[in-house]
Amino acid sequence: MDTRTLCLAILQKGAASGYEIKKKLEEMPYRIFQEVGFGSIYPALNRLLEAGHVTVQAQAQRKRPDKKVYAITANGRQELEGSLLHPPAQDRFRSDFLFVLFHSELLAHEELADLFDTRITELKSTIDQMHACDLSGASPGARFVHGYGLTYYENALDYLCTHREWLLDETEARRQTTSATWCPEVSSTVPGGDR
Amino acid sequence: MDTRTLCLAILQKGAASGYEIKKKLEEMPYRIFQEVGFGSIYPALNRLLEAGHVTVQAQAQRKRPDKKVYAITANGRQELEGSLLHPPAQDRFRSDFLFVLFHSELLAHEELADLFDTRITELKSTIDQMHACDLSGASPGARFVHGYGLTYYENALDYLCTHREWLLDETEARRQTTSATWCPEVSSTVPGGDR
DNA sequence: GATGTATATATCAATCTGATATATGCATCC
DNA sequence: GGATGCATATATCAGATTGATATATACATC
Known part of the structure; x- marks a missing residue:
């Protein structure tokens, strides 16, 4: 807008x-x-x-x-x-964080881990702030959007926490076998659905 | 970026x-x-x-x-x-859709319902496309980001479906009692946490 | 005195947005 | 047959935004 x-x-x-x-x-x-x-x-x-x-x-x-x-x-x-x-324009989302994670292989293990931990800390802080918001006088629209945002942050936090180790390990493995066709052990939190 | x-x-x-x-x-x-x-x-x-x-x-x-x-x-x-x-810049998200929902009281009931239905249809289509993506040759970073995005879309769809009636009803009630301090019945899907 | 913060208005160079223009092809429709 | 639409391509433009900076009135801290 x-x-x-x-x-x-x-x-x-x-x-x-x-x-x-x-x-x-x-x-x-x-x-x-x-x-x-x-x-x-x-x-x-x-x-x-x-x-x-x-x-x-x-x-x-x-x-x-x-x-x-x-x-x-x-x-x-x-x-x-x-x-x-007017029909609303498409949502617009840009994330340097996801851009960097997309190129995880170009980062050192520690740098990648730091990125996760920083973002996880930020998300927790945002979620705490949102839980402390007083919505008693807020309109339905405001409450709805607040709930939408809070749900997003909570789910993003959950995804990062449950997939952090996977990306770190897969990226490490990929770095060591960049020309191999090695198939790693499948875990229950493998992103991308079925393999 | x-x-x-x-x-x-x-x-x-x-x-x-x-x-x-x-x-x-x-x-x-x-x-x-x-x-x-x-x-x-x-x-x-x-x-x-x-x-x-x-x-x-x-x-x-x-x-x-x-x-x-x-x-x-x-x-x-x-x-x-x-x-x-470099530390990644903050994510940027803009949504005309949420802006409009935020002002739900300024919209007619049917217009609001249409907005929901259009967005729900779009989300389902996006999710289908993403489920059809072949990730067999994708890097760990690509798979991670794909999973992050898919999770977002799925959760957004879920939130819209479970809160659609609430916002429509609350907005209608608010429109009819704009100067009252009426406290509506609390349902299990009231956004905004505790009241 | 320099630095930092808050409240205020304003501006600027660089970049982006959405649309448009032009060009080479091909396909479809009235 | 000409208009329209689509795909592949490069390029540009007016308007808007971004991130930083400048200036001003106060106050606080080192």
Whole structure:
């Protein structure tokens, strides 16, 4: 979803500055399905201004820099609702972690093991944070997306834990027999289904 | 991962044209963790040429346009291996589908139901395709990533199937009681954990 | 004083996105 | 027969995004 639509979605819930919009988009559950930087937020807000989808009001603050608070217009609400009616674009997923694992043979055993352990630690931390989220005032949509994200992280953690040794061992074996047709012993957690 | 590194990864397995590189990146298991367009492949190949990480040879073809076949250099291999040693960047996931579900209250009941059904159909098709993949010659890394992706799709399908009715019903109830503090009956598949 | 953090707005070079253009063939349809 | 569509190929473009940086008002720490 383009940055304009994301800003409209946040502003639909209440007026906010560019900085506040970014902060909200970094929280759960937005964080599960979107990511956006200042470099695209401010140009997007300016485009929304030009299109009459938002208005802006400068505010002075004590002990803090001035801020510009943006509010959605009726046109902006219409625009947001219109974009929800389009068939959603394909999900987009990019993972340098999986790219590196795909090339496991080019990595040393220890480096590969470290990658796993770092990612497993991160996943556990994310899952803990998500379990601590207070969803008491959340909409059905928010709860659903939260649950979707949590399920993903839990399953990813489970997959990494149950297949870590397999990849380390297979990669080691492959490295030692790169030209052989050796068929390794099949274990119960062999990825790729039947052999 | 930037497009140059992706191109080097493909060329490491054998020389290829820009078009062939894109085709390979669209296949499993690359498709699970990366996506890239011609608009970035050709400039990336040109930059790799300038850097001496690839060489290029033009080839005429019968009944087809000429093609330019790129091959990785020793410098290019070093570059690829070097990039595998950096800590991987954070995974990036964007989903318009989840964005729309997050705003379920702004959609009509039928529209919401259609979204679910379309996605469920797509997921089943993807899972079928992945089950039909021949992994007999695949590397451990490729098998691992394939398994990771398949697990994700299967779990996403499961989550959608088990929570579809919940979101439709909750959203409907919320729409009818938007200012109430009504507490709905808790079912065994309520997302968001404890209430 | 330098460094770091938080709140704020803004910008920039490099890269990517989605679409489009062009070219060589072949197949199908009205 | 011409238009349309597909596949194989290379290339480009306007708009958008990315990651970093700059600037400003405060405050805290070393």
